[in-house]
Amino acid sequence: MLTLLNLLSAVALLIWGTHIVRTGILRVYGTALRRLLGQNISKRPLAFIAGILVTAVVQSSNATAMLTTSFVGQGLMTLVPALTIMLGADVGTALMSRVLTLDLSWLSPLLIFLGVIFFLSRKQTRLGQLGRVSIGLGLIILALQLIVEASAPITHAQGMKVLFGSLTGDILLDALVGALFAMVSYSSLAAVLLTATLAEAGVISLPVAIGLVIGANIGSGLLAFMSTSMQNTPGRQVALGSLLYKLIGLLLVIPVLHPLVNWMDSLHFDAQTMVIGFHVLYNTLRCLLLLPTTGHMARLCERVLQAPAETHSQAGPRHLDPTALSTPGLALANATRETLRIGDIVELMLGKTLNVLRGEQTALTQEMRSLGDEAEALYSAVKLYLAQMPREDLSERDSHRWAETLELAVNLNLACDLIERMLRKVQQQKTSQRRSFSATGLEELTVLHTQLMANLRLGLNVYLNADPDSAQQLLKEKRRFRAQERRLNHAHVSRLQRQVVQSLETSSLHLELIADMKRLNSLFCASAYAVLGASDTGALMPEAYPDTP
Incomplete structure (x- = not known):
């Protein structure tokens, strides 16, 4: 025996x-x-x-x-x-x-x-x-x-x-x-x-x-x-x-x-x-x-073994291969690809938000709800996938990338929720109160929205490539966005002083949307800090980048 x-x-x-x-x-x-x-x-x-x-x-x-x-x-x-x-x-x-x-x-x-x-x-x-x-x-x-x-x-x-x-x-x-x-x-x-x-x-x-x-x-x-x-x-x-x-x-x-x-x-x-x-x-x-x-x-x-007929549904993770979990480098690459898919959904939702502001479509269509649900499902899948990785075996570089991926996934999920809340506010304003933005106010929101879209794309690029120069540029754009947000708030108050009727009717919504876009911009620009490190604070100093008109 x-x-x-x-x-x-x-x-x-x-x-x-x-x-x-x-x-x-x-x-x-x-x-x-x-x-x-x-x-x-x-x-x-x-x-x-x-x-x-x-x-x-x-x-x-x-x-x-x-x-x-x-x-x-x-x-x-x-x-x-x-x-x-x-x-x-x-x-x-x-x-x-x-x-x-x-x-x-x-x-x-x-x-x-x-x-x-x-x-x-x-x-x-x-x-x-x-x-x-x-x-x-x-x-x-x-x-x-x-x-x-x-x-x-x-x-x-x-x-x-x-x-x-x-x-x-x-x-x-x-x-x-x-x-x-x-x-x-x-x-x-x-x-x-x-x-x-x-x-x-x-x-x-x-x-x-x-x-x-x-x-x-x-x-x-x-x-x-x-x-x-x-x-x-x-x-x-x-x-x-x-x-x-x-x-x-x-x-x-x-x-x-x-x-x-x-x-x-x-x-x-x-x-x-x-x-x-x-x-x-x-x-x-x-x-x-x-x-x-x-x-x-x-x-x-x-x-x-015949493959089932393809459907047009895009929901569900595509790249989170469970067999790669024993290899942190491979698993992190899979999580990166899936997180970027969440970024694509955020970009699509944000792009459709402009149509809602302009009154070209209903505020919350079934398509927008489906996009939000898909982003939530991908976020949950990425989060659970990262949780299954043996963190004690990660190298210092992989551990840093793990934290970056989780942070970006969280931020993008928060961005989806924030975009949906913005759309609900617009829907309530236009359907229950029958009010619309002034031409100048709509133009200001459009300009801010364009900057926000550009910062989202730059933020995803910074996360993907970890390029310090791009990260510096992203922080510069973040400060420019803040300066633009302050100017637009002051311009709106000036219209209120001139008793512009449409501005008076949509004042609360206008200022809330600008504040929401500011929060979205902060979420999109957070990837720059992971690249530059917590000690690199010079990029946000006022003298680093003067305000641009």
Whole structure:
């Protein structure tokens, strides 16, 4: 019982080490890997190589599958290059299994020791995350050693002999067991490494080991397909194509299994080398053989999983991919894109406000209400998405960007509410009291509205690009807006002194709208402070920018 527990704990350590390496690499180089995969790779060889490289770095074909399906789901990549990348991912994980079976026992304590030092001392920096990766690599090597030690007594245990003896080399049964183990361990790499270790210890025969390896590949395909169950149809099509390719590989190897085993036995290599060698050879030949068929597979997947008919509704988030939450850089990029969508809605609502002021449309149409509801839904989605990010693992730069994104989302949501309140005031004035602005008053509101629209666009640009010069310009425009707001208030009071009837009737509404626009302008210009920093107050000093007439 203790021997079995030691084996299970060693397997768990192997899975955990693989997870640490994958998450550490994605947190440090996730944006670069996403950029590599996100390029429009039209040539199959380039996409194939990209899949190999990314998977070799993150040590997980499942992680590559998550990135790729996310791209396809967001319309950033077509199905054919995505399937090609997935074939390359299968080769990449096979190559990593070969590297990890080398004699690296001396390296494990060194990697763990250095990794702990860097991770604890500089946790929030890139060097600290690389220390996390070092810990994971050390744990993987240590786990493999523990598996070998724990497997040795199993070969003499009668119960284990009966259990593994039930696997007689039936490739379909062995493949099923291998697929189940890969799904339980959430890693085909861990399943293959354990299979090689058990074969080396003599617990399982070579034909059984080959079946388990093939099944582990199928299990990783099932994992990828199940993980995309909540994604849209294009993302699921990628996972389906990858799974079908793995099943085709099983069908291709069945007729040649016995001749292949006999040939491998004649090579007189140790069992571990033959199992890992078969894994590399099988995945490489299978993927190269199926590489020219990605176009046909894409069409098949599109027929099997047909996308639902598109609707004209724009509500709901488009870019908040939950699979990217483990990679802060990727998740923040998604949140940025969704927050800018809220900005687009605010700009649209603000643009329609001018038509309401001019009396060209009803104050609160159904379209305006729908835009407000959509902005509220996007704000809630962005807020919850940011809340799910592991903030303790964010770098200083990413933490700053996280705060910027949340602040902008809050400000834009407040702006939507404020615009709706402005429209209700106008509606009440025009419908219940039948009053309208004077020509001069309407012109003044139009001028202020034009400045407000320009500052909104500049504020979104400052948030997106984090350009200090644009931020300085935004603060300059904020002060100009304040000066303009004061002049318009004084001009309105002057009309009241001249007893202009329309100005007298709409005085309260006129001044309230100017005050509301001032609040909106403050919300739109807040992004400048995040770029320039709290210490940069010179931009608001009166002598910095003289009032312009």
